[in-house]
Amino acid sequence: MPGLVSIYDLTRQDMEEIFEDTEKRLNAQPRKELSGKIVSLAFFEPSTRTYLSFETAAKKLGAEVIGFTGEEAISVAKGESLADTVRMLENYSDIIVMRHRFDGAAKFASRVTSKPVINAGDGKHEHPTQTLIDLFTVRRNFGFIDNLTFGLLGDLKYARVVNSLLRGLKAFRPKLAYLISPEPLAARREILEELNYPYREVREPHEVIGEVDVLYVTRIQKERFVDEQEYERVKESYKVDLKLVEQMKKDAIILHALPRVQEIDRRVDKDKRAKYFEQASYGVPIRMSVLVKYGVEKA
Amino acid sequence: MPGLVSIYDLTRQDMEEIFEDTEKRLNAQPRKELSGKIVSLAFFEPSTRTYLSFETAAKKLGAEVIGFTGEEAISVAKGESLADTVRMLENYSDIIVMRHRFDGAAKFASRVTSKPVINAGDGKHEHPTQTLIDLFTVRRNFGFIDNLTFGLLGDLKYARVVNSLLRGLKAFRPKLAYLISPEPLAARREILEELNYPYREVREPHEVIGEVDVLYVTRIQKERFVDEQEYERVKESYKVDLKLVEQMKKDAIILHALPRVQEIDRRVDKDKRAKYFEQASYGVPIRMSVLVKYGVEKA
Amino acid sequence: MPGLVSIYDLTRQDMEEIFEDTEKRLNAQPRKELSGKIVSLAFFEPSTRTYLSFETAAKKLGAEVIGFTGEEAISVAKGESLADTVRMLENYSDIIVMRHRFDGAAKFASRVTSKPVINAGDGKHEHPTQTLIDLFTVRRNFGFIDNLTFGLLGDLKYARVVNSLLRGLKAFRPKLAYLISPEPLAARREILEELNYPYREVREPHEVIGEVDVLYVTRIQKERFVDEQEYERVKESYKVDLKLVEQMKKDAIILHALPRVQEIDRRVDKDKRAKYFEQASYGVPIRMSVLVKYGVEKA
Known part of the structure; x- marks a missing residue:
């Protein structure tokens, strides 16, 4: 059945309702809205960070959590078809949160099962709950999402958070997106080709950094480069360091889905524009809103 | 102390009481019958499917669950004797559910600890809760278990589900068991030599498939064959495909403990005789009955 | 913020309050003192035994538990700094229990986060909750900890439980500690150099075993020896067997933090001086006291 497979599954109004619901959760004691429900976390591709975030969200709502990640994740599917595994999870749980290394895995799962499927990352395709966290952080800092200039920096080809963010922005009216x-x-x-707002591709962050309201940083992965020397060369120019941050607007913000490795200098953490830890703190409440939206509407 | 180590630990009446208890659970809201109890799942041999099934059953009953499976399972016993590990689990929990790659491990554990031990599979020996699921599915479909003709197909030598099923049937009066x-x-x-009902060993499924009421399929494992060509040859003749199913009785049923790999053609799934997904759906309620039987009688 | 990083964080009075609190828990139904709290178990170094002990303690107190151990533990930190991982856990949980292979990891973590950190073992440095279990077992058996002669046997260089125990004894007045x-x-x-009580280094257990009130055994690890023949030679003289136990005082006690491998002969288990299984049974109640002390004082 339908769940949250792509950020396209949500209209602007859906997203705004989630944001308002999340606002209310920020300083409130959690209520047991999913009491008696079982949430399964099927992380075929290991991810401790995202796993723990969904697990915490579900438990705060009073749900029981079952699931797998890490090395188990690899053996679970050994020889068995994804369809059979999803049918198993359907027997055990009321909502299925799934991460998988194949593009489209969550969509496929949602067709096999009658339980709602939440996509927690499928290959290089999408990661819609991360986009909700990203946009919520923008909204908390600016009060709105429209009319801002975005700068997406780093690996824009393989990072699924970038795909979901670029698509999610279509529901709003960004002034411009620099793709750096x-x-x-x-x-x-x-x-x-899907985008309905102005964008411009740029090679050098320094050219445009002064115009950007929201700088969204992703990791540049060494293994994507055929030529290691090429990697060593570009790596430095895409690193967010104090020198780059100096050129930014005073009220700009810097986001990163975390974990980060070398792409943001640790000295930037103390700059008031660094909002990636604040952003991370919205992971649990946003996912609580999403779990309630899909888990309780069904009840 | 005694637990459910072998299907022989249960009389026909015990099994029928479990089946009747399970019937009541099928459409009922679970009650917190194991509230305040801790169930430990000690899966020394990894098995995500069985682990999640017991975990779900315990959590629906209000128990807390601790345990291990996957790769951890291998390190837990590193150097430590099984007896010492079981004594540790005894300190932490009220019921111990154990899977182990050695025949007799559950029996050994039940002698070391004063807590009830549920065998979730020990080597190629037994898997009694699976047999309860199997027999319950037969009973749900026919209304009874006696006087039926069973056909067990595939690996009958190493599959512990076969041992437990053959033994479990002794409590009933099967008409005949074909061992194919x-x-x-x-x-x-x-x-x-233990069996008290008629059986006949057969090499070719086609010879007897038309007489069978319950076809129980297990996987044929390549690694059991010395000669790979021999494997390739037999593999096909033991595959349940549309052609084989065509020859079956109209009201026969096909069971499989899952996961399946190639031994049942996916096109068979749509045939109304295919009951293995229904069978899988009984895993949680049967295990709830078993956990309550052993976990609450002690209280 | 401050947590339980070293046994030095506790005064004698702190420890005695924990022991009295634990006494009360031994035969009482647990109360949900941590209801609504989330305890994270961050085991960067795998340890099923200690993990399950803390997990059981937290769940008995009504807390929700999230965390990782086993192979996941290795991938969680892949590339990410420990500081960033701790900041993630801080978002998810109210108390952080941490095991890490580096000395000082828990102290470092406690500086990064505003949540209390409980050290569940950091490298070869300390393991303070194990020391509380050890001292509590002494107190339960003798009624007091002062004026006893201790014999610490085996690997005294790399075993963190030894460091914490030697330091923990400083809060009491041991008569003498033999370091064997x-x-x-x-x-x-x-x-x-830190010790404030008499100690004497000894090479041969037989020389002093008759004077010892508390024999504390640790494993001698083969990999610590450059010369394997040397290891084979010493191994036997540090094994606690019936012959050694015969020479002990009638009311002496033998402790071991478990798991044990070969260093205590299994036939010793039946001797009434063998208290290591009793000691293990105090793991959960001691850790319940610790979790309540640090988790509720914050509330």
Whole structure:
């Protein structure tokens, strides 16, 4: 059945309702809205951070959680078809949260099962709850999402958070999106063709950094480069350091889905524009809103 | 202390009481019958499917669950004796559910600890809760278990579900059991000598498939064959495909403990005789009955 | 913020309050003192035994538990700094229980986060909750901890439980501590310099075993020896067997933090001086006291 497979499954109004619901959760004691429900976390691709975030959200709502991640994740599907595994989870749980290394896995699962499926990342395709966290952080800091200039920096080709964010912005009216990446990691044509707002591809962060309201940083992965020397060369120019941050607007914000490795200098953490830890703190309440939306509407 | 180590631990009346208890659970809201209890799931041999099934059953009953499976399972016993590990679990929990790769591990554990032990599979020996699920599915479909003709197909030598099922049937009055397997995977002599009902060993499924009421399929494991060509040859003749199913009685049923790999053609899933997904759906309620039987009688 | 990083964080009075609190828990139904709290178990170094002990303690208190151990533990920190991982856990939980292979990891974590950190073992440095279990077992058996002769046997150099115990005894007035080990595994100079009570280093257990009230055994790890023949030679003289136990005082006690491998002969288990299984049974109630002390004082 339908769940949250793509950020396209949500209208602007849906998102705004989630944001308002999340606002209310920020300083409130959680209520047991999912009491008696079982949430399964099927992380075929290991991810401790996202797993713990969904687990915490579900438990705060009074749900029981079952699931797997880490090395188990690899053995669970050994020889068994994804369809059979999803049918098993359907027997055990009321909502299925799924991460998988294949693009489209969550959509496939949602067709096999009668339980709502929440996509917690499928291959290089999408990661819609991360986009809700990203946009919520923008809204908390600016009060709105429209009319801002975004700068997406780093790997725009393989990072699923970028796909979901670029698509999620279509529900709003961004002034402009700068897509800042080395050529081998440029955003995919098919995503760009979907966009309904102005964007511009840029190779050098310094060219545009002064115009950006929201800088969204992703990791540049070494393994994406055929030529290691090429990687070593570009790596430095895409690193967010104090020198780059100095050129930013005073009220700009810097986001990152975390974990980060080297792409943001640790000295930037103390700059008041660094909002990635604040952003991370919205993971649990946003996912509580999402779990309630899909888990309780069904009840 | 005594627990459910072998299907022999249960009389026909015990099983029928479990089946009646399970019937009541099928459409009822679970009650917190194990509230305040801790169930430990000690899966020394990884099994995500069985682990999640017991975990779900325990949590629906209000118990807390601790335990391990997957790769952890291997490190837990590193150097430590099984007896010491069981004594540790005894300190932490009220019921111990154990899977282990050695035959007899659950029996050994039940001698070391004063807490009830539920065998969730020990080597190639037994898997009694699976047999309860199997027999319950037969009973739900026919209304009874006696006087039926069973056909056990595939690996009858190493599959512990087969041992437990053959033994479990002794409490009933099966008309006949066909044991259908390639010669290298024939049922063990010592099991056959225990049986108190008619059985016949067969090499070709087509010979007897038309007489069978319950077809119980297990996987044929490649690694059991010395000669790979031999495996390739037999594999096909033990595959349940549309052609084989066509020859079955109209009201026969096909069971499989899952996960399946290639031994049942996916096109069979749509045939109304395919009951393995229904069978899988009884895993949680049967295990709830078992946990209550052993966890509450002690209280 | 401050938590339980070293046994030095507790005064004698703190410890005695914990012991009295634990006494009350031994035969009482647990109360949901941590209801609504989330305890995270961050086991960067795998340890099923300690993990399950803390998990059981937290769940008995009504807390929700999230966390990782086993193989996941290795991937969680892949590339990410410990500080960033701790900040993540801070978002998810009210108390952080941490095991890590680096000395000082818990202290570092406690500086990064505003949540209390409980050290569940950091490298070869400390393991303070184990010391509370050890001292509590002494107190339960003798009624007091002062004026006893201790014999610490085995690896005194790398075993963190030894460091914490030697330090923890400073809050009491032990009569004497015999440090019994082969030369390559002798206690560290810097620990000995901290002690405020009499101790004597000994090479042969037989020399002093008759004087000891509390024999504390640790495993001698083969990998610590450069010369394997040397290991084979010393191994036997540090094994607690019936012959050694025969020479002990009638009311002496033998402790071991478990898991044990070969260092205590299984036939010793039946001797009434063997208290290591009793000691293990105090793991959960002691950790319940600790979790309540740090988790509720904050509320």
